[in-house]
Amino acid sequence: MNSFYWLTASLVPVLGATRTLREGAAIGVCAIVISSLHQLLLAPLRQRLATWAYVLASLLLLAALASCLQLALRAWLLPQAIALGHYPALLCLQCLAFDHLLPGQGRWRLLARHLGAVLAICLLLGALRQGLADLTGLHLASLAPGALLLLGLLLALYNRLRPGLAHSRRQGKR
Amino acid sequence: MNRLARDAGLLLLTGALAVSATLAWRQWTGTAIASAEKQLQSRQRLAVLPEGSYDNQPLDTPLSRPAAQRPNSRILAAYRATRAGEPTAIILITQAQGYAGPIVLSIAIATDGRLIGSQVVEQQESPGLGARLADPHVDWLGQFANRQLGDRWALKRDQGDFDQLAGATVTSRAVITALQEALSYFDEQRSILLEGTAHE
Numbered sequence: 001m002n003s004f005y006w007l008t009a010s011l012v013p014v015l016g017a018t019r020t021l022r023e024g025a026a027i028g029v030c031a032i033v034i035s036s037l038h039q040l041l042l043a044p045l046r047q048r049l050a051t052w053a054y055v056l057a058s059l060l061l062l063a064a065l066a067s068c069l070q071l072a073l074r075a076w077l078l079p080q081a082i083a084l085g086h087y088p089a090l091l092c093l094q095c096l097a098f099d100h101l102l103p104g105q106g107r108w109r110l111l112a113r114h115l116g117a118v119l120a121i122c123l124l125l126g127a128l129r130q131g132l133a134d135l136t137g138l139h140l141a142s143l144a145p146g147a148l149l150l151l152g153l154l155l156a157l158y159n160r161l162r163p164g165l166a167h168s169r170r171q172g173k174r
Numbered sequence: 175m176n177r178l179a180r181d182a183g184l185l186l187l188t189g190a191l192a193v194s195a196t197l198a199w200r201q202w203t204g205t206a207i208a209s210a211e212k213q214l215q216s217r218q219r220l221a222v223l224p225e226g227s228y229d230n231q232p233l234d235t236p237l238s239r240p241a242a243q244r245p246n247s248r249i250l251a252a253y254r255a256t257r258a259g260e261p262t263a264i265i266l267i268t269q270a271q272g273y274a275g276p277i278v279l280s281i282a283i284a285t286d287g288r289l290i291g292s293q294v295v296e297q298q299e300s301p302g303l304g305a306r307l308a309d310p311h312v313d314w315l316g317q318f319a320n321r322q323l324g325d326r327w328a329l330k331r332d333q334g335d336f337d338q339l340a341g342a343t344v345t346s347r348a349v350i351t352a353l354q355e356a357l358s359y360f361d362e363q364r365s366i367l368l369e370g371t372a373h374e
Contacts, residue, residue: 064192075206
């Protein structure tokens, strides 16, 4: 499984809700909380339910979790909740995609790794966007299209620096 | 068939648990949300007043708003800030039509009719253009501090005194008009706002 599927699954909140470092941290933590609770609550149901019932149960649990998350944000982090808008609710899509993408074996290790990566990307994007907007006055950085460009640049940089895999000389040899 | 009934039962149980947990959570966070909203509202509306310039709770005693409808804006609420029983400022919450939706402003006016300051409470202007209205780095609203009704309330391109927010002429004009109308409202209703008894 390609790890870019994972990034795509969490793309909308990652791009939309990382205007500042605080926002990035908030959405990253929200993603970790809701995804791990979702997986935790689904674990006992996975073996017991047929596929159709499992999907429905997953949706019901997600609706409850997203509502509780919104309420908690409003109660204790109201200014952040207003800044984040509907993005915490959109994390549900990410949870559904994760549930679908996770293999039967070693789910938790993989989930932890990917959630860690999502948090890191959120923090990095938040810090960079806030820095660019505040220090250089580059206004594009605080808008969603700017976030997409920045994420593209970061991915390019990552691919260039990544040790080992997928060097250009290996292309086409699979 | 047996399997189907078991699945349906388990699903029903999950749904019931999910709904009741959500309702219980809402009940539990209700007071925290209400107090957070009240705190945020008072911060948004009272931040225009300098620290220590009042010692009452202005938001607890809204004033009556006679003839609140202006030609281009609407006064949503009026509050009186007092220190040692003497009025020091009137806070008007006004709503004007911006480019993308209503703009709600909190405007503090001193007893001599001078504008102390103004702040955005709500807006839906275009990100990067009109939305910079609320950006503390740009501080576009800062240029209106200490202005009075006698000034030329228009953009420089309209032969007025004020700079416009770059790329957001409609927003700029709407805000300037709303500020001017708030000042003229204060001028008209001065005696009622400053002396009239607060109503519930």
